[in-house]
Amino acid sequence: xxxxxxxxxxxxxxxxxxxxxxxxxxxxxxxxxxxxxxxxxxxxxxxxxxxxxxxxxxxxxxxxxxxxxxxxxxxxxxxxxxxxxxxxxxxxxxxxxxxxxxxxxxxxxxxxxxxxxxxxxxxxxxxxxxxxxxxxxxxxxxxxxxxxxxxxxxxxxxxxxxxxxxxxxxxxxxxxxxxxxxxxxxxxxxxxxxxxxxxxxxxxxxxxxxxxxxxxxxxxxxxxxxxxxxxxxxxxxxxxxxxxxxxxxxxxxxxxxxxxxxxxxxxxxxxxxxxxxxxxxxxxxxxxxxxxxxxxxxxxxxxxx
Amino acid sequence: xxxxxxxxxxxxxxxxxxxxxxxxxxxxxxxxxxxxxxxxxxxxxxxxxxxxxxxxxxxxxxxxxxxxxxxxxxxxxxxxxxxxxxxxxxxxxxxxxxxxxxxxxxxxxxxxxxxxxxxxxxxxxxxxxxxxxxxxxxxxxxxxxxxxxxxxxxxxxxxxxxxxxxxxxxxxxxxxxxxxxxxxxxxxxxxxxxxxxxxxxxxxxxxxxxxxxxxxxxxxxxxxxxxxxxxxxxxx
Numbered sequence: 001x002x003x004x005x006x007x008x009x010x011x012x013x014x015x016x017x018x019x020x021x022x023x024x025x026x027x028x029x030x031x032x033x034x035x036x037x038x039x040x041x042x043x044x045x046x047x048x049x050x051x052x053x054x055x056x057x058x059x060x061x062x063x064x065x066x067x068x069x070x071x072x073x074x075x076x077x078x079x080x081x082x083x084x085x086x087x088x089x090x091x092x093x094x095x096x097x098x099x100x101x102x103x104x105x106x107x108x109x110x111x112x113x114x115x116x117x118x119x120x121x122x123x124x125x126x127x128x129x130x131x132x133x134x135x136x137x138x139x140x141x142x143x144x145x146x147x148x149x150x151x152x153x154x155x156x157x158x159x160x161x162x163x164x165x166x167x168x169x170x171x172x173x174x175x176x177x178x179x180x181x182x183x184x185x186x187x188x189x190x191x192x193x194x195x196x197x198x199x200x201x202x203x204x205x206x207x208x209x210x211x212x213x214x215x216x217x218x219x220x221x222x223x224x225x226x227x228x229x230x231x232x233x234x235x236x237x238x239x240x241x242x243x244x245x246x247x248x249x250x251x252x253x254x255x256x257x258x259x260x261x262x263x264x265x266x267x268x269x270x271x272x273x274x275x276x277x278x279x280x281x282x283x284x285x286x287x288x289x290x291x292x293x294x295x296x297x298x299x300x301x302x303x304x305x
Numbered sequence: 306x307x308x309x310x311x312x313x314x315x316x317x318x319x320x321x322x323x324x325x326x327x328x329x330x331x332x333x334x335x336x337x338x339x340x341x342x343x344x345x346x347x348x349x350x351x352x353x354x355x356x357x358x359x360x361x362x363x364x365x366x367x368x369x370x371x372x373x374x375x376x377x378x379x380x381x382x383x384x385x386x387x388x389x390x391x392x393x394x395x396x397x398x399x400x401x402x403x404x405x406x407x408x409x410x411x412x413x414x415x416x417x418x419x420x421x422x423x424x425x426x427x428x429x430x431x432x433x434x435x436x437x438x439x440x441x442x443x444x445x446x447x448x449x450x451x452x453x454x455x456x457x458x459x460x461x462x463x464x465x466x467x468x469x470x471x472x473x474x475x476x477x478x479x480x481x482x483x484x485x486x487x488x489x490x491x492x493x494x495x496x497x498x499x500x501x502x503x504x505x506x507x508x509x510x511x512x513x514x515x516x517x518x519x520x521x522x523x524x525x526x527x528x529x530x531x532x533x534x535x536x537x538x539x540x541x
Contacts, residue, residue: 167407171396178394181356182408183382183458 002136007257008250009132013142015249016149020204021222022229022241023156024197030173030236032190034083035091037098039201039226040219041105042078046071046202047209047218048109051118060122060210067206068199075198079191106216117215120206145207152200153242160238169193173236225252228284232291234298244299248284255280307370309334309493310355310386310462315364315374317347317354317517324350325361325517332462337484337494337508341501341539347517348497349391352466356388357381369461385413387460391467391497393451397440401431404439404450409457424453427483445476452483463487464495469503481507501539505529513538 025039049070054063082101086094122141129137160166168189172179180186205219212218229248233240259280263272291299308331317325324347332338340348353359355366357378366374373381382388396404402421411418425432428449434442442450448468455463465484469477481503484494488507498504504511505525513521513534521534528534 164407167399167403170398171404171407174396174398175394177358177378178390178396179408181358181378181382181388181390182454183379183410183412184408185377185379 005136006138007253009138009146011250011253012246013145014253015246016146017204017208018222018225018229018249019149019242019245020152020200021226022245023238024200025226026230026233026236026238026241027169027193027197029230031169031176031193032087034087035094035098036083037095037223038078038101038105040223041102042071042075042198042201043205043222044109044219045074045105046205047214048113048118049202050206050209051120051214054120060120064206068202071202072195072199076191076195079194102220109216115216117213119213120209122210141210148207152203156238228288232288232298234301237300240298240300251287252284255283308332309369311367312355313365315354315361315366317350317359317361319359325354327518329519330512332493332495334493335491336510337488337496339504339508339511340495340497340514341499341511342514343540346515348514349466352464352497356386382458383412385461387455387458387463389451389455389465389468393447395439395447395450395454397438399439400435401437401439401450402435405453405457408454411459413459413461415459418459419456424456428453445472448472448480462493462495466497468496469498469500501535
């Protein structure tokens, strides 16, 4: 039982990181109808920025505090220089161009930070464990990821549901032309949203950095997962992205942890382990296929699309 | 007195096919002017051209003595044009109150700006639905919301495109009544509609268009005295 709860927390942690990435992706896709594959690069650059700034300042938190605005500025620069010209093009052009950006950023990281990868040093007090429940120790840093992820989700909820900017973001996701015709500079609004999304991607990257390694291409795999998240959640929908991200994080983690045992109870050990490996990496795609069959627009599609 | 809006010989295209052929019209401050014609003759395209949503390729559009042809739609809105679009196009995922305040602005410094409270006073029905989502409203309520939303940008000119289309007769009356009140308050209005009887009572002048150009213009008395025009171009 404790093991299940621990794996649940692991799944939650991965799910929240995914949500940070998917939030920006779904807003960009929802408002501008723009597929941005380079979102994973912003995640990677966020991690690199944090690694460099942490080394430079000697403090993880100062490093993170510097990496966030750096990530936002980088995102805004990418939007103004490269993406702005792509909004009116079709999705294939956007995919090709932003795929080019992935290659560009991977090479840029190699030139700037070396091919070897970097580690982010967290403070000592984050390296231990805390008791989340009596008898259940859990790594402090992973717990911090969960806290930060939940705080960000709450922040986004308030921003989108309770502020004027949030109203415009939601209105833009359902009818961009009308928002413009009522006097709102939708390009400017979008640059702002893109900067916000980039900061969130950078935050996800720098939070993941100490757990994984900061390396070239670290954003590529998680980008695929984030795309699955926004498809399941419904494009343009933050609540959808939140629920889908948690579901994917938890199902993926639980599948990898428990499928071998479950299958082992009625299959031979070698068959069970082969099947479990195959199945657990397929689980989330099976989930996506099922959701698409039942609800082609995702769980919570933004209305008007 | 100079015109508030002058549309001067504009040509507008959808892709390669031309929809407007030297379309012209003018509205003075405080006037209510209509644009009439059968479906597909270019009424909505004229409005989209004025708004910069489907930019005119040639000609001039002047608003308060400044050229606005070629401006993006948000800048046209900012100089003081408020649009109530065809099909209402309220934001379905925003509440009624949010629909009204999201894009609200008194950017032209009106002395008695439209506020949420004043719009609610004009359309008391919306108060009951303030917390409902846009998608939950009836057609008539959506139309009131669309008018209120445009008013809250405090425009010099209010443009209504097919504001009563598909509405029940009683709701229609309510909308006309509201436009009458706006006119009395000095609001300049450009209306696209097919309801000649109601429009002749409300409006000062009328433009009848066919195939992308004006074929008749005149005041309400002249329109009423010209049944042949009504029959030929409006199908009445």
